[in-house]
Amino acid sequence: MSTPLIAIFVRHSPECKHADDELYRRCNCRKHLRWTHNGVQYRKTAGTRSWIEAEHAKRDLEDQLAGRTSSLSPEDNTQTIAAAVSLFIADKKVQGLSSDLIKKYTLWLGRLQTYCEGRGVFVVKGITRELVTGFCEDWPKLYPSTYTRAKLRERYKSFLRYCYEAQWLERVPAWPKIKIEEPPTMPLTAEEYKRLLEVVASIVRRRDTAIWAARVRGLFQLMRWSGLAIMDALTLKRDELIHDEAKGIYRVVTQRTKTGTHVTVPIPPDVAQELLSVQNDNDVYFFWSGEGSKKSVVGDWGKRFIVPAFEAAN
Numbered sequence: 458m459s460t461p462l463i464a465i466f467v468r469h470s471p472e473c474k475h476a477d478d479e480l481y482r483r484c485n486c487r488k489h490l491r492w493t494h495n496g497v498q499y500r501k502t503a504g505t506r507s508w509i510e511a512e513h514a515k516r517d518l519e520d521q522l523a524g525r526t527s528s529l530s531p532e533d534n535t536q537t538i539a540a541a542v543s544l545f546i547a548d549k550k551v552q553g554l555s556s557d558l559i560k561k562y563t564l565w566l567g568r569l570q571t572y573c574e575g576r577g578v579f580v581v582k583g584i585t586r587e588l589v590t591g592f593c594e595d596w597p598k599l600y601p602s603t604y605t606r607a608k609l610r611e612r613y614k615s616f617l618r619y620c621y622e623a624q625w626l627e628r629v630p631a632w633p634k635i636k637i638e639e640p641p642t643m644p645l646t647a648e649e650y651k652r653l654l655e656v657v658a659s660i661v662r663r664r665d666t667a668i669w670a671a672r673v674r675g676l677f678q679l680m681r682w683s684g685l686a687i688m689d690a691l692t693l694k695r696d697e698l699i700h701d702e703a704k705g706i707y708r709v710v711t712q713r714t715k716t717g718t719h720v721t722v723p724i725p726p727d728v729a730q731e732l733l734s735v736q737n738d739n740d741v742y743f744f745w746s747g748e749g750s751k752k753s754v755v756g757d758w759g760k761r762f763i764v765p766a767f768e769a770a771n
């Protein structure tokens with residue numbers, strides 16, 4: 458790895474006579490360092506007003522970026538955090554992770570990188586236990602759910618394990634343990650599900666109450682028995698409910714939008730009949746009008762029916 462060239466420059470105070478010369482060495486203004494690495498420009502305070510001391514800070518940083526401060530052999534195992542993050546993301550792309558998750562990883566690791574660089578740590582080797590503990594300090598504010606925090610911790614650890622396997626890290630630093638306080642989301646009990654269906658008619662505020670209540674009930678039934686996510690259920694096509702006459706069963710055959718996985722699930726005949734009797738102005742879909750985005754129909758049904766129904770059913 459080539460070591461970037463680091464330059465010292467001065468951020469003069471407004472009163473300084475040398476304010477237009479950022480390379481002036483003899484005034485008492487603050488000294489800073491800047492360099493470019495992999496096309497990214499970095500700036501950092503040298504932590505001093507003296508040019509001589511700034512030279513020391515510059516050499517320390519050069520040593521860090523060249524891996525000369527480690528007891529390990531310096532030649533091949535020093536990696537910058539910036540480069541490690543891009544390699545990790547590239548690796549995830551090759552693994553075929555969904556673009557949603559890639560975006561999230563980019564965001565999460567970007568936060569870690571910014572945090573480390575803000576504390577003068579630019580290389581993977583500099584990621585210590587103290588550093589990650591500091592990084593997690595405001596997590597309870599950022600992510601109130603301990604479940605989310607525990608999941609996130611695993612994501613970050615998978616990055617550090619990746620760095621360890623690439624031999625950029627001597628060991629994976631211990632990450633603060635997170636105790637999960639809330640239980641994971643469990644499916645509704647039979648009793649809860651019954652209550653949900655019972656409140657449907659009471660929460661529909663539309664002119665054709667009976668038709669709309671039947672539609673909302675039909676959607677709940679479809680999700681309950683097929684296991685489809687709301688967007689897939691709301692945009693299910695009529696020809697994706699298949700009647701296998703030879704076997705006398707109904708099956709929902711479709712593809713999950715989020716994962717692209719093929720789904721084929723048998724559903725009870727009475728649920729299939731209920732679904733088939735749901736009225737919709739569009740002939741292709743059970744519920745969707747076919748207009749607007751799939752996301753907006755989810756938002757609309759969620760706000761009008763689903764949230765009110767769950768609230769009414771307690």
Ligand SMILES: [Zn+2]
Pocket residue numbers: 467468469470473474475476484485486
């Ligand atoms: Zn000055």
